[in-house]
Amino acid sequence: MSYKKTKPLRALFIGFGHVGQQIAKILTRERDNFPGLASLDLKTIAIIGRSKGNLVNEKEGVDLRKALDEVEEMKTFSSSNPDRRDISALEAARSLDYDVLIELSNLSIENRGEPAISHIRSALERGRHAITANKGPVAFAYSELKGLAEKMETSLLYETTVMDGAPVFNMARCCLKGCTVKGIEGILNSTTNFVLSMMEEGQCMDDAVKEAQKIGIAEADPNYDLEGWDSSAKISILANALMGASISPIHVDRKGIAGLSTEDVEKTLNSGKRLKLICKAWLAGKDVRASVKLEEIPSRHHFNLVMGSGSVITIETDLMGPIVLTQQNPTLYDTAYGVLSDLMTLSSTMETGVQTDSINSLL
Amino acid sequence: MSYKKTKPLRALFIGFGHVGQQIAKILTRERDNFPGLASLDLKTIAIIGRSKGNLVNEKEGVDLRKALDEVEEMKTFSSSNPDRRDISALEAARSLDYDVLIELSNLSIENRGEPAISHIRSALERGRHAITANKGPVAFAYSELKGLAEKMETSLLYETTVMDGAPVFNMARCCLKGCTVKGIEGILNSTTNFVLSMMEEGQCMDDAVKEAQKIGIAEADPNYDLEGWDSSAKISILANALMGASISPIHVDRKGIAGLSTEDVEKTLNSGKRLKLICKAWLAGKDVRASVKLEEIPSRHHFNLVMGSGSVITIETDLMGPIVLTQQNPTLYDTAYGVLSDLMTLSSTMETGVQTDSINSLL
Incomplete structure (x- = not known):
């Protein structure tokens, strides 16, 4: 260079x-x-x-x-x-x-x-x-x-x-030229994903959150993570920047992980799936809609493999098959x-x- | 825009x-x-x-x-x-x-x-x-x-x-500014990956290759795919463009899938893993080395999920944790x-x- x-x-x-x-x-x-x-x-x-x-x-x-x-x-x-x-x-x-x-x-x-x-x-x-x-x-x-x-x-x-x-926005800016983004899906909040991983190992949510705070991945206010606000902010940014939307976190159909029990998490795990907090944005006619919700992800799905503080995003466009970008073990x-x-x-x-x-x- | x-x-x-x-x-x-x-x-x-x-x-x-x-x-x-x-x-x-x-x-x-x-x-x-x-x-x-x-x-x-x-090269050009690429790993040849997927379902290699040709994913000469030449060409390009190497496919430590039996494939599958043809480039002192080889990939590894004609690449850099880009079901x-x-x-x-x-x- x-x-x-x-x-x-x-x-x-x-x-x-x-x-x-x-x-x-x-x-x-x-x-x-x-x-x-x-x-x-x-x-x-x-x-x-x-x-x-x-x-x-x-x-x-x-x-x-x-x-x-x-x-x-x-x-x-x-x-x-x-x-x-x-x-x-x-x-x-x-x-x-x-x-x-x-x-x-x-x-x-x-x-x-x-x-x-x-x-x-x-x-x-x-x-x-x-x-x-x-x-x-x-x-x-x-x-x-x-x-x-x-x-x-x-x-x-x-x-x-x-x-x-x-590279999410850099990729969209430089690497998807000519494509129209049709949909976005991902696991975008480290704290909730880390907490869900800990709960799969039998921890209760409170302890898992404390652990997340200890290793420094939780947001300043962990409720932003647990109630899905951080995820909602991220899917709003993606929808706005990649899909031309004009939405804010308050427009996102949002349900976080607060209130989830270790039993719920283990039950899904025992059925061969994993609970993950999934962010989505999609086209509904000329509008762009977005949601943040827990979903049961089957074992042979890329999102199932994203553990701890990792993240993943799938971008669907008109000219290409879906591309999936996964981030493993991010640090500061x-x-x-x-x-x-x-x-x-x-x-x-x-x-x-x-x-x-x-x-x-x-x- | x-x-x-x-x-x-x-x-x-x-x-x-x-x-x-x-x-x-x-x-x-x-x-x-x-x-x-x-x-x-x-x-x-x-x-x-x-x-x-x-x-x-x-x-x-x-x-x-x-x-x-x-x-x-x-x-x-x-x-x-x-x-x-x-x-x-x-x-x-x-x-x-x-x-x-x-x-x-x-x-x-x-x-x-x-x-x-x-x-x-x-x-x-x-x-x-x-x-x-x-x-x-x-x-x-x-x-x-x-x-x-x-x-x-x-x-x-x-x-x-x-x-x-x-976006592999566009991503490297626009999205990894300031990073030094330390290593690259991936599944980059559709035909062999498709053939391995078919063999896991019990087909012999010849039939699987014919199927790959029928759906139009095999290279003009399928031996380029089966003997790892196509993969070697790809890992050479990646090593040259992303890691400043000066290698060509003939420098790649190459072993394709030719000669592999359906039994070998099934044996690995029964052990909970999958055989995948893995391309690698890595730093060896000031040199860049590259290889193309079959590897047994454990079930909870992103490469294990890449089936059929899909592809995947992991890029390791000095400033970030590894990022994984997966391409699902590509078409023409x-x-x-x-x-x-x-x-x-x-x-x-x-x-x-x-x-x-x-x-x-x-x-």
């Missing part, structure tokens, strides 16, 4: 939790392990860490390695860090000089994707790119934000929102990679001089 | 067998069924049909619908077709005025990928794009042809060569789509003004 050297991509991070720290780790301490990232020239001009404090240095860039060290040591940025600044996420989005806003805060169903939507709207309105790992903006405000990105000839990228870094690297791959997309776009609207036009 | 209207893409077809005819069918009679292809403006300036005769019309374009009708009716282009011309494939590649050469002839192991390599070399030397569904050129002359395409700032695309239209539409997706790539590249070397630099 050969890339032309250009100016660094100036990034504003909103949120510096597990994913942000993992990205920082890959881009600093572990950078030499990943030769494919050599061409990615990123300058972090600010990190809005909320409870951790905020760092801003528009001129020199924030020292990402130092920021990571501090958070690992003290769970907050050091009060003596010269880049500490009192600024809100929204102010940062509106006033700082960045090329790309990277939204890493958590999904809020209650607030219908806010305040992340406002951050991204601010970036796009200023003609800046936005990458979101937070599902809220693309689950609740896809049409508005996409339209804004197109109007401003800038990019809105969100690979991490479904199946971490596994996979999540971080989703954001990194979006950064690589922006970076190569800026280098090759492709108009950014050409990215949007293919989405 | 929105595309700018530009000049048509002028295509030279070499070969007009099942795949060529399927492409013609999709682009003419069935065109209205596939709205995603609306932006693809193709002008067929010549078809080299060999035994079917050749059609050339550089000015107006060949009437693709008429050509298809004639071949379906008479197995040859009509002698009264005004576009009939006496010209060889190589002459056509060297002298006609096209934008893209579409190589649809069959793989030749004996001739080490020729004459298809020469056709493609001629196109690239003239600064024209080339798309190949024939595995030969990219299995036997990848480095040379890729280097030539880069030098001439033109494109060599070959999505159909592995897993038909399922899938094969044709591989070529169409390459045409869409060229078409959108030409419209957005991306330099074609940017496609190559990402491959």
